[in-house]
Amino acid sequence: MDNDKRFTDPAWQDNPFYRTWMQTYLAWCKGLGQLVDNAGLEAADAQRARFGLGLLTDALAPTNTLLGNPAALRKFFDTGGASAVRGLTHMLEDIASNHGMPAQVDKSAFKVGGNLACTSGAVVFKNEVLELIQYTSMTPTVYRRPLLAIPPQINKFYVLDLAPGRSLLEFLVRSGLQTFVLSWRNPTSAQRDWGLDTYIGAILEAIDAVRDITASTDVNVMGACSGGLSTALLLAKLAAAKDARVHAATFMVTALDGGLESQLGLFASPAAIEAARLRSRQKGVLEGHELAQAFAWLRPNDLIWPYWVNNYLLGEDPRAFDILYWNNDTTNLPARLHSDFLDLLGSTIDLSAVGVDTYVLAGVTDHITPWRSCYATTQTVAGRSEFVLSSSGHVQSIINPPGNPKASFLLNPEPAKNPDAWLAGAQQHAGSWWEHWRTWLGERSGRRKRASARPGNRRHRAGAAAPGTYVHS
Numbered sequence: 233m234d235n236d237k238r239f240t241d242p243a244w245q246d247n248p249f250y251r252t253w254m255q256t257y258l259a260w261c262k263g264l265g266q267l268v269d270n271a272g273l274e275a276a277d278a279q280r281a282r283f284g285l286g287l288l289t290d291a292l293a294p295t296n297t298l299l300g301n302p303a304a305l306r307k308f309f310d311t312g313g314a315s316a317v318r319g320l321t322h323m324l325e326d327i328a329s330n331h332g333m334p335a336q337v338d339k340s341a342f343k344v345g346g347n348l349a350c351t352s353g354a355v356v357f358k359n360e361v362l363e364l365i366q367y368t369s370m371t372p373t374v375y376r377r378p379l380l381a382i383p384p385q386i387n388k389f390y391v392l393d394l395a396p397g398r399s400l401l402e403f404l405v406r407s408g409l410q411t412f413v414l415s416w417r418n419p420t421s422a423q424r425d426w427g428l429d430t431y432i433g434a435i436l437e438a439i440d441a442v443r444d445i446t447a448s449t450d451v452n453v454m455g456a457c458s459g460g461l462s463t464a465l466l467l468a469k470l471a472a473a474k475d476a477r478v479h480a481a482t483f484m485v486t487a488l489d490g491g492l493e494s495q496l497g498l499f500a501s502p503a504a505i506e507a508a509r510l511r512s513r514q515k516g517v518l519e520g521h522e523l524a525q526a527f528a529w530l531r532p533n534d535l536i537w538p539y540w541v542n543n544y545l546l547g548e549d550p551r552a553f554d555i556l557y558w559n560n561d562t563t564n565l566p567a568r569l570h571s572d573f574l575d576l577l578g579s580t581i582d583l584s585a586v587g588v589d590t591y592v593l594a595g596v597t598d599h600i601t602p603w604r605s606c607y608a609t610t611q612t613v614a615g616r617s618e619f620v621l622s623s624s625g626h627v628q629s630i631i632n633p634p635g636n637p638k639a640s641f642l643l644n645p646e647p648a649k650n651p652d653a654w655l656a657g658a659q660q661h662a663g664s665w666w667e668h669w670r671t672w673l674g675e676r677s678g679r680r681k682r683a684s685a686r687p688g689n690r691r692h693r694a695g696a697a698a699p700g701t702y703v704h705s
Contacts, residue, residue: 318547421516460486520562595629
């Protein structure tokens with residue numbers, strides 16, 4: 233209970249009624265957990281049972297009701313009931329415009345291309361799948377070998393380019409790296425047949441444009457989350473063809489070993505997979521809000537119930553937070569791409585022929601791509617691999633700008649065959665892994681040359697200003 237943020241109000245200790253209610257609720261939760269422990273279930277079935285019971289007990293927490301939430305009840309009386317009226321208004325608005333989920337963020341506080349995704353650059357190549365954005369150099373000289381960032385298809389690219397000072401792409405440009413990023417088109421049912429091969433083909437076209445613009449024979453690439461899956465398949469394809477267009481690769485919060493345990497894999501039974509495949513096939517896409525809701529229900533005490541309490545019981549407006557704005561700016565997945573991702577569940581992408589150096593980042597509290605699953609990448613690539621474990625979760629591991637006194641990461645220069653052995657020998661380093669990665673990239677980016685005055689070249693002229701046009705669809 234000491235770490236349960238739901239019961240921090242002093243009334244849960246000082247008031248006998250609330251103290252008894254809390255103790256009864258926690259005892260009930262513990263008893264249900266013991267029932268599962270004593271039921272003799274197989275490990276996977278026990279995990280599913282615990283997860284299902286967790287959803288039930290979290291939903292029935294007394295703090296999710298007006299009477300059971302001392303802070304909300306006080307505010308109700310202090311405002312003469314006005315907080316309840318505002319809460320009901322918020323609920324009706326969410327039913328009408330947020331698919332019935334409590335809003336997580338004040339969307340009016342942000343504008344893409346205004347106070348988000350505002351690093352200077354331009355679209356220098358475009359096809360029906362993606363726009364390629366090159367960022368304007370901020371240093372007089374740059375490394376010769378460029379970096380191409382491959383973001384997840386599940387969300388928009390600007391998770392890498394949030395507000396100034398929190399933008400990873402801005403940090404890279406200021407570090408003298410020739411930086412490019414892909415901005416995916418938001419598909420509709422008309423693009424239902426786009427699969428992984430479609431996306432990999434589009435990435436290869438973008439890589440050739442980057443090589444032409446920078447006069448570099450090869451590039452470094454970085455893939456994040458589902459963009460990391462595409463990056464891995466791209467590397468496997470290039471290795472099979474003995475194609476050296478990629479010099480080094482970075483994987484951020486990417487699990488390439490689907491056989492290891494994760495919350496996403498708990499319910500990945502053949503029947504559930506086929507049902508999900510059929511649903512997206514009928515619509516032509518997996519709609520972005522459906523995927524966002526699925527991720528939210530993996531951690532309801534972080535992503536659902538706090539907003540229920542804030543918006544409806546307290547009657548407060550949701551706060552402005554750039555990561556949550558991006559998280560709610562959802563995109564669709566084409567039915568075929570969704571099907572291809574489902575096919576990867578429970579399988580491992582073979583990178584044994586990939587000889588490039590790799591940098592693998594994971595988050596210690598990541599519930600979507602658990603760090604041990606991410607670590608497996610280091611064991612499947614043939615080249616040298618550096619593993620870094622951030623002290624954050626899935627998205628927060630990526631958004632880790634220097635200057636946060638609470639930030640830290642773990643390193644172990646000695647390779648290990650399994651994650652626990654690696655962890656036993658790892659040392660903690662204060663600060664952001666961004667700076668460590670910058671050094672790693674610099675060692676693999678060649679010598680420096682004079683920076684170009686503007687993005688593009690004669691064959692790939694600068695078009696729409698960054699963040700481009702696809703990001704607004």
